[in-house]
Amino acid sequence: MGLCHSKPPSSDRVPAQNSPLPASESVKPNGDNDGDHSAANNEGKKSPFFPFFSPSPAHSFFSKKTPATSGNSTPKRFFKRPFPPPSPAKHIRAVLARRHGSVKTIPEGGGGESEVGLDKSFGFSKGFSSKYEMGEEVGRGHFGYTCAAKFKKGDAKGQQVAVKVIPKAKMTTAIAIEDVRREVKILRALSGHNNLPHFYDAYEDHDNVYIWFVGFRLCEGGELLDRILSRGGKYTEEDAKTVMIQILNVVAFCHLQGVVHRDLKPENFLYTSKEDTSQLKAIDFGLSDYVRPEARDFVKRLLNKDPRRRLTAAQALSHPWIKDLNDAKVPLDILVFKLMRAYLRSSSLRKAALRALSKTLTVDELFYLREQFALLEPSKNGTISLENIKSALMKMATDAMKDSRIPEFLAQLSALQYRRMDFEEFCAAALSVHQLEALDRWEQHARCAYELFEKEGNRPIMIDELASELGLGPSVPVHAVLHDWLRHTDGKLSFLGFVKLLHGVSNRTIKAH
Structure with a gap:
């Protein structure tokens, strides 16, 4: 049709x-x-x-x-x-077709990249062919193949082992070479789990890299994919549980070691024997990598839909994932001045809450603030004023600055004309509550800050006094807005009130009530 x-x-x-x-x-x-x-x-x-x-x-x-x-x-x-429904095994058949060579695949590296200058020496052991006799191929992946091998001499003569062979001819890019190096490093580091092959050593010669697994019985039971297909995809709940328990155990073990496999699929789990109760082994760590809990955080914070919680460009350059590069200089961030303006307009109570929160910042979070403070060129006594801010901005001033009304914006920081600000207060003034709130550790930040606030600045407050402190006018329904900010037992600011105070009172807060 x-x-x-x-x-x-x-x-x-x-x-x-x-x-x-x-x-x-x-x-x-x-x-x-x-x-x-x-x-x-x-x-x-x-x-x-x-x-x-x-x-x-x-x-x-x-x-x-x-x-x-x-x-x-x-x-x-x-x-x-x-009409017959589409086959649920279509993608599985496609995998099998690729395995048997009936579908052409693009060679690693695109086939057209020059290999000139690539160093394909890994520093692995030499003399593999003098120690082992290669047997038949027992499995093939997208980047290498696995063979049976036997010891040629010594006490273990005739003993069978499994050897993964990775041809150097396929290593056509620096990334491919690094992938092999990382795979060996990870296999060497991961040991002692029943559902992982026991890595023994890595060898190399002019043509290949050989990864030798000791005590690996060539997994005569075949792939999990073959077992699934042979059963027509039908498993009892008990059988499915047995498979899933082994998979989840080995994945949890890898994650505990800080390693992600990144290629988990039925083809990469082998049965050690043909028995139904045989053990599964996770194989092919060619795409695995060490967890970096930093690259993910970097991308996640850049993609936040809320612009108040999203990293600015300057903050992104201060992120741990990128700041180690020598050429990643942190520029002056306009967000700092916006947050300082809000801080200077805040009540003394909110300033005390922000100071408590600033004392919970981590080293990485303080790095950005230190860089911003240094760009304002503080005086010898370690303080800044309005003149420091103007001077820092004039170094990068353009005609666009006049059209965008930055001078008018700076006029709103006039409170700094008559006093100076040290780094400790700058941290309280320039931190973003919304960005901290987007972090997984926000609850920890807030709780620690509240404990500090309880010790240093929390005191009994009347609702009318709190309203006056927050600058709420007589037309605002004070009791409706602030009734849950105070503890009924002693009249002090509650944890909920403390968190709301950190954000400040806005029209949005009032309309919500």
Whole structure:
């Protein structure tokens, strides 16, 4: 069914005989919608909007009219019902086709990249061929293959082992070389788990890298994928539990070691024997890597939908994932001045809460603030004023600054004209509560800050006093807005009130009540 993209065939074609459907269920060519037009008038006509095809005959499948004959009409087509559903094993068959070589794959590195200058020496042990006799191939992956091998001499002579062979000819990029180096490093580090092969050593020669697994019985039971296919994809709950427990155990072990496999699939789990109760082994760590809990955090914070919680460009350059590069200089961030303006307008109570919160910042979070403070070129006594801010901005001033009203914005920091600010207060003034709130550790930040606030600045407060402190006018429904900010037992600021105070009172807060 669908759109007909060909010309109407000639009239010498005849309908199929012995159809499984009665004539009333045959497909009409270009049938009418509501019986307003005859089939003879519509047959063979092309759509006025898409002249390269004729309308689909599918909608006339349900019509009870007998189609009119015409020399230009499309012959009757019959469909068996019910239509077969798409195969759920299509992607599995595609994998098997690739494995058996019936589907061409793109070579590693794209096939066109120059290998000039690539160092393919790994520093692994040499002399593999003098110690081991290679046997037949027992498995193949996208980047290498696994063979059976035997000891040639010594006490273990004749003992069988498994050897993964990675041809250096496939290492056509620096990334591919680093992948092999990392795979060996991770396999060497991961040991002692029943569901992992026991790595022994890595060898290399001019042509290949050899990764040797000791005590690995070549996993005669085959892949988990083959076992699934042999059962027609049907598992009892108990059998499925047995498989899942082993998979989850080895994944949890890898994550505990700070390693992610990144290629978990049925083909990468092997059974040690053909018995139903045999053990599974996770293999092929070619795409594995060490967890970096930093790159993910970097991307996550840049993609935050809330602009108040999203990293600024300057903050991104201060992030642990990127700040170690020598050329990653942190520029002055306009967000700092916006936050300072809000801080200077805040009540003494909110300033005390922000100071408590600033004392819970981590080393990485303080790095950004130290960089910003240094760009303002504080005086010898370690303080800044409005003149420092103006001077720092004038170094990068352009005509655009005038049009964007930055000077007017700076005028709102006039409170610093008569006093100075040290780094401790700068941290309280320039930290973003919304960005901290987006972190997984926000609860820890807030709780620690509240404990400090309880010791240093929390005191009994009347609602009217709190309203005055927050600058709420007489038209504001004070009790509706602030009733849950105070503890009923002693009149002090509650934890909920403390967190709300950190954000400040806004029109949004008032409208929410």
